Amino acid sequence: EEKALVKFLVHQDALGRPVRIKYVSSKTFSLARQRPPTRRPSKPPGTNEPQSFYRRQPELKASTANALDWNRYDIQDKVIQWFEVIGPVLQDPNVLQENVYNMDETDIMLSQLGSVKVFVSRDNQRGCRGARVKRTTITAIECVSADGRCLNPMIIWPASTHRFNWSSHPTPGWHYAFSDGGYTDSYLSLQWIKLVFDPQTKDRAGHKPRILICDGFGMYEILEVLEFCLENSITLRRLPSHTSHKLQPCDISVFSPLKATYRDQVERVKCGCVGTIGKEHFTHLNSAARELALTSRNIRAGWAKAGLFPLQHDQGVTAQRINKVQVDIVSQSDVPQIPVTPIPSEAVASLRQLIEQDARLLDETNKQSLQKRLQKLINASQLSSAECLLLREQNHFLMGINNEAKVRRSTKSNVIGKARVMRYEDLKKAKAGHARKDAEKEARKIANITAVAEGDTAGRSERGLKQKPATS
Template sequence: MDKASRALAQSVPPSLSDSYRARADRSGVAHTTLHHRARGRRSIEEKAQSQQYLAPYEEVALVRFLLQLSDLGQPVRIKYIRFLAFCVTGQRSEADRPLKPPGKNWTRGFEKRHPETQARRVKALDWSRHEKNTYWKITHWFEVIGRVLKDPAISKENVYNMDETGVMLSMLGTVKVLVGKDDMRDYRGARVKRTLITAIECISGDGRYLDPMIIWPAATHRSNWTTFPTPGWQYACSDTGYTDSYISLQWLQRIFDPATKKQARGKPRVLICDGFGTHETLEVLEFCFANNVLLCRLPSHTSHKLQPCDVAVFSPLKAAYREQVERLERGGVNTIGKEHFTSLYSPAREKAFTSKNIIAGFAASGLFPFNPDRVLRSMPKPLADLTIPKADEVNVEACRENEVPQTPVTPVTLVLSTRQANETCRGTCTN
C-alpha cells in the first residue's frame, strides 16, 4: 500500500477534520493526489504493474522460492533469476505467455521492488576451513528445515532424501579366514575389477523408496548388462561413473517426478540432497520451481549425520551386496563384471531398503520426529563455547608460614617415597 492509500485508510478521530486538505496536512501527501485516488485513479506503482514482466503474485512466489534457497545455503546466482522468471510464466495460458526471458536489467528492478532481498558478492570458502563450523552449520540447518517441515502444506510422505552411492563391483575389503598358524600373509588372491558403479537412490519420510538410477562408467550402454529383470529401473552412462548435471536432471524427470507427483496431489514436495554441485544448475532449479519441488541442500561434510540414506540405509546395503558377491564367488565365479551387477544389487536393495531402516534413518537424522538434539548431542561443541575460568575466579591458597609445599603424588613420587621409607626403616633397624 502506497503513502496516499494509507492516508485515506486511516481512521480520523471526531475531533479532527476529515477533509482531503486536513488529511494531506497530516500525511504529507498533496490533497489533489488524495482527491484523485479516492475517485479511483491508480498510483504510479499500480499502473506499472500491468507493464511488468511478472504479475505481483508471481513475483511473491519467486521471492519466496529464492529466500528459501538462500536460507538453505544455496543462494541463486543473479544471472539465473531472470530465467526463473521466464519459467514462472510457463504456468500461464499460451496467449499470455512471453516468448523470451526478461532483459538483463530486469533483476535490478526486481530487487528494488522487494527490499527484503539484496544482491551480494560471496566468495568460495575452502571446505577444510568451512568444516570448522560444522556444529553451527548443523544448528542452522535444523533452524531452516524446521520452518519448512512445520508448514501445514508439507506432509511426511512428501519429504524425500536423494543420495548417490558408489558400489565397487567386487567389494574389495577384509574378510576373516582360517589359515595355518605360521602363515603371516594378510592378503588373498582374487581376480579383481576395480570398477565403481553409482546408484542414485531416494527414500521418503513415511518409509517408501523409489526405483534407482544406475550410472555405468562407460560411453554407451550394453544390453547384456541388464539381462536380470529390474522393472522401473533407469540407466545412464558417464565417463567416470559418477553423476553430472545432465544425469541429475534426467533423474528428476524420469524417476522422481513421475513416482511422486500423484502422491503429492498438488502439495509441495521437499527433496533433501547433499551439496554436490550438479544439483544446483539452472535446469535443475527451473524444473524444481516449475513442479513445486523445494530443493533443500545439506551443509557440506554433514551427510554422515544429517542424511537418512547415509545414516541407516547405505551401510546395510553395502553389507547385503557383499553377501551377494560372496555367494556368487562360492558358486565358482571369480570375476565380477557389469553383467552381474543388477542380479547382485537388486536382492541387496530388497534386504536393505526396508520401511524399518528408512524410518530409522529419518529419526536418527532428527527429522521425523523433529528432534535436533538427536544429532547435536553426539557432537562436541566448538571451543568458543567452552567456559574457561578467569584468573580472579580461581581460588589459589597460599602456603602457611613454615609449611613446606608438597609435590603432587604421582606413580613416580609414590615409588620414591616408598623407597625412602624402606631405607629409613632399614637404617633404624641396623642401629
C-alpha cells in the same frame, strides 16, 4: 621420563594430532637410551608396554580415533541454521511425511572382498583365499522417503555406450545412464528429476507440495532443474556443507547396509565358482542387496537420527546430540605452548646452593635432606632432558615432511609423456630431456636479449657521431 612423555602425548592430543599407541614404545625406548650406560636398556620394550604404560597414567586413556575431515568437526552452528530453515517447512500442514524425500548418489565397487571367518582343514597353512578384485565403481542414485519407502534407482555406468549384457537381469522401473567417469553431471541430474523422481512421486502427492532434500554439492541448482521443480511444486532444500554425515538420512542408515549386503551377495556368488565380477553381474547383485538393505526400518531410522522425523524442536539440544562425537577445535591462540622445564633456572641454582650447604654439614639429618634435594635435582634434569628429546624427534620428523614438500612443490606439473605405460627409467629420461630443452630455450632467450641490446647500443653510437662536412 614418564611424566615428560605424558605431557608430550597430552600436548599432541590438544593439537589434534594424537599419537598412535603402537608408536609409544619407540618413544619410550628413545627416552630410556638417554640414561647412564649402567641403567640403559639393551632391548626395546615388549609389545605390552603401551598398554601397561597408559594404565599407570590416570591422565591418559586408550581410544579409537576415526579419521574425519577437519571441515566436518565443528558443525554445531550449521546444524542450528539447518533446523531453523527446514523446521518451518516440515511443520507446514500441507507437507505430508510421505512427500518428503532425500536423495544422494553412492559409489559401489564391483568386487572388493574383505577378511571373513571360514572353516578350513586343520592342515591348511595358507591363511588366505583366492579372489579376483574388480575395482571399477558404479554410481547409483538412490532416493528414500520419510515414511520408509525407496524409489527405483538410476544406475550410471562408467562407459560411452550401453551394452546388452549389463542389464540382462530384469529390473523393471530402473533407469540406466552412462558417463565418461561413471559419475553424475548436470544433464543426468535433470534427467533424474524428470524421468525418475517426478513420475514416481507425482501421483502419490497429488496437489500437495513435495520436499526434496539433497546434499550441498550444487549439482541440482542448475537453472533447468530449478525451473522444473518450480513448475511441478517440488521444493529443493540443500544441506549445509560438510554436514551430510550427520544430517542426511541416506548417509546415516541407507548406504552402509546397502554396501555391506552387496558385498555379501558378491561372497555368495563367489561360492558358486564365479570368477571376476563384471558389470554384467551388477544389476543382479545390487537388486538382491537393495531388497535386504533398503527396508522401511532402516530408512525410518535414518530420518529419526537426522532429527527430521520426528522433528526436533530444540535446535540447540539437537545440535549437541548430533555433534556429540565432535571434539573441541583448538584455535591458534589457544594452542598450548611447548612444555617448559617445570623447575626454572633460578630454582635450580637455589637448590644447588642448598645442596652445597648440606654437604658441608654432614650429620644424619642433613644427609637425609641432601638425598631428597639431590633426588629433586635429578628428577628435574631427567624431565627436562626427556622433554628436549621428544621435541627434538618431533622437529626432525616435521623437517623431513617439510623437505619432501619443498621438492614436490618445486616440481612443475608438466606433461612428460603420452604413452599409456611408462617405466621409471623412461620418466627420468623424459625429465632430463625436458630440462635440457628448457636450458637450451633459456640460453637462446638470453642470447637474443644480448644481441638486441648490443644492436641498440651500436645504433645509438652511430646516430651520435657527427657528420663530417663535404669538401668542395
